[in-house]
Amino acid sequence: MKATVVKNTRISDKFGYLELKCPEIAKEKNAGRFFMISPHSDSVYITDTLLKRPFAICDITSEETFTCLYMITGRGTKILSEALPGNNFLVTGPIGNFFRFEKDTSVALIAGGIGLAPMINSARKLREMGIKVTLYYGGRSKSDILMYDFLQTICDELFITTDDGSLGIHGNVLVPLKENIQNYKKIYACGPNRMLQAVTDLCSQNNIPIDVSLDEQMGCGVGACLGCIITINENNEKVKKRCCVEGPIFDGTKVDWDSLIR
Ligand SMILES: Cc1cc2nc3c(=O)[nH]c(=O)nc-3n(C[C@H](O)[C@H](O)[C@H](O)COP(=O)(O)OP(=O)(O)OC[C@H]3O[C@@H](n4cnc5c(N)ncnc54)[C@H](O)[C@@H]3O)c2cc1C
Ligand code: FES
Known part of the structure; x- marks a missing residue:
């Protein structure tokens, strides 16, 4: 699925937000879900950023558009920060619970x-x-x-x-x-x-x-790669959950914080 950049607003050297046109995501009615975006636009193709990156659906701005607030932390977010109106990105979503x-x-x-x-x-x-x-x-x-x-x-x-x-x-x-x-x-x-x-x-x-x-860091965002596993304490047992499809939202009192914070 395609998302087209409507606007890219830089807030500072570290932060900005993209307004993206993608009716399939903009129709989301619940808060807290996310989407995955490939950092390659139709004008930039770089092979070291093959995996899509997860971002929260920040704000729904119309029936067709929504925003993605980004913090530049590495290659993928740097590429997103340089996106221009009209650039197209591959996206998947909405994903996860809410x-x-x-x-x-x-x-x-x-x-x-x-x-x-x-x-x-x-x-x-x-x-x-x-x-x-x-x-x-x-x-x-x-x-x-x-x-x-x-x-x-x-x-x-x-x-x-x-x-x-x-x-x-x-x-x-x-x-x-x-x-x-x-x-x-x-x-x-x-x-x-x-x-x-x-x-x-x-x-x-x-x-x-x-x-x-x-x-959490995510590889696929669809439950397949097991790259986003976290540990939840349930009924006195430590249970593994995929943050992308069983999360990203969990009961905080059940999260095994010791395994997350190293
Ligand atoms: C649900 C969710 C919502 C988020 N929402 C936002 C948001 O709204 N705004 C925001 O700024 N950030 C958000 N983040 C964090 C954002 O996804 C990261 O900051 C972003 O992916 C960093 O990408 P990068 O290429 O710039 O950074 P880098 O640190 O350079 O890239 C991350 C690297 O890790 C690799 N990687 C990712 N997952 C795995 C994995 N499971 N196993 C192995 N390698 C992996 C990637 O391929 C990439 O190479 C969210 C994260 C999640 C999980
Ligand atoms: S990111 Fe691949 S299983 Fe969750």
């Missing part, structure tokens, strides 16, 4: 770094369901906090934290979350594994369920 929001519940979304991507679509979904949108979003520094003005338009309550205190609250997302955790019936989080583990610990201490979306 955040299950329940009506009339008080929830909080937690994002760390590029873990913001699935939270934008999640915020939209919550608002559509009439649920108050509260987002805790942390980064290392002011330059890592993306789309601040835009986030204020889609959130009812926004807590920004930076490790160096250059924007918002000084510290990580746990600082404000600890103060308010009792207000929520469920937490949804995406970000670095260490942050997800710490948020899960806080939720466990307060008996609050948490779903985490894991950004």
Whole structure:
């Protein structure tokens, strides 16, 4: 399946977002799912980037278009960052499970770094369901906090934290979350594994369920290569799950964090 670049907006030297035209993905109704994109466009073909890369469906912008927020970390994302309007990429999706929001519940979304991507679509979904949108979003520094003005338009309550205190609250997302955790019936989080583990610990201490979306490395995205295996603790046993098809969203209290964080 093909996705055509409508717009490529660079936010900084490290971040940007692509608006892609692909009705099959833009029709997705749930938040938290992802798609795989081949870093070869019809104008760039490089053989060392054969595997597709996974990205969250960030925002649905029309019946035919959606956005992909990217952080440049290596070859594939560098190529995506240089995409031009009209370039075509091969994509697969939507893939994976999704955040299950329940009506009339008080929830909080937690994002760390590029873990913001699935939270934008999640915020939209919550608002559509009439649920108050509260987002805790942390980064290392002011330059890592993306789309601040835009986030204020889609959130009812926004807590920004930076490790160096250059924007918002000084510290990580746990600082404000600890103060308010009792207000929520469920937490949804995406970000670095260490942050997800710490948020899960806080939720466990307060008996609050948490779903985490894991950004594991993926080879195929369709359950075939077993390159995305993670360990889940289920009924006192360690069970292997494929993050691409059985995830990327898991009950945080069941994730075997020791095997993920090395
Ligand atoms: C569900 C999900 C959603 C994500 N959403 C976003 C998002 O919205 N925005 C964002 O910026 N990032 C997101 N990521 C992370 C993103 O996929 C990586 O940052 C990206 O793939 C890095 O590609 P790269 O080529 O730039 O980096 P590199 O580190 O150079 O490339 C990764 C390398 O690892 C290889 N590889 C990948 N999987 C395997 C594997 N299983 N076994 C062996 N080799 C492997 C690739 O082929 C590639 O060579 C997401 C990840 C997941 C799993
Ligand atoms: S990425 Fe291949 S099985 Fe999950």
